[in-house]
Amino acid sequence: MILPIVAYGHPVLRKVAQDITPDYPNLKEFIADMWETMYYSNGVGIAAPQVNRDVRLFVVDSEQIINNLDDDEKNEYPNDKGVKQVFINAHVTELNGEEWAYNEGCLSIPKIREDVYRAESVTIEYQDENFEHHEKTFNGITARVILHEYDHIEGKLFIDYLKPLKKKLLKGKLDDISKGKIRVDYKMMFAK
Template identity: 80%
Template sequence: MIFPIVAYGAAVLRKVSQDITPDYPGLKTLIDDMWETMYASNGVGLAAPQINKDIRLFVIDSLQIFENLEDDEKGVYPDAPGVKQAFINAHVLSLDGEEWAYNEGCLSIPKIREDVMRAESVTLQYVDENFEPHTKTFNGITARVILHEYDHIEGKLFIDYLKPLRRKMLQGKLNDISKGKVKIDYKMIFPK
């Protein structure tokens, strides 16, 4: 099932999400539906708040990014060929390395892309779909995608990293998104 994506301005996008237990109703189906929704929306990551669920769950597929790199970009990122994975109850243990800029976008904030500074690597504690615990360090593009989705379960958006003047310049576009005045090729839920 393909879920509609929650648009900028919805309260769920600003809420800190809750950990879940292994008996969370329909978890396997929910994760399958999140993959389907992410791919149908041409995303590389999707967090549960973006489908109106305030739980600590997100999926990422950075493999797609590596498949679409230009020749001069190949070999630049240390995390090739990327990662396709679901993360449940993720919590950041540490951020390491130099911050670097990369142009980010978000399915909940369509048609806006901005350079965002993020750490080179992130160490996460999380459980997988079988509720097996993991502590793992990710770097490069994969770390960036993870941190972007992790922000969603913490009630943060990529635009929060922008300088105040830049945010002010984007406010008209953000208001249009929250009012549903944006043309996109996937279903969205707009705030009331």
């Protein structure tokens, strides 16, 4: 089932999400709905707060980015093959490497894209959909997508990394998004 995506201005996007247990209601169906919603919306990741649930769960498919890079771009990320993965109860344990800029967007903040600086690699502890524990290091674009989605479960948005002047210049567009004055090709939920 395709779920409505919460728009900028909704309070759930600013909450620190809670860990869940294997008995979380209808977890398997919820994860399937998140995948379906993400693909329907042309996203490469989506976090539970974006579909109005304040739990520490997100899904990432960075394979679709890596597979669509041309050969020169693939050489820029030689250690990044991409992942298609569920992350439950994730907690970043380490950030490494130089921060680098990449033009990011967000399904909850449609039609705004900006350069955001993030670390080259992230080490993260998480559980998969079977609640098996993992600690892995990810690099390049995959690390960036993971960090973007991780921010959602920490109550942060990519626009929080922008300089004050840039945020001020975007204020009108952000206000329009929070008021529902925007048209997108997917279902959205606005703050009441």
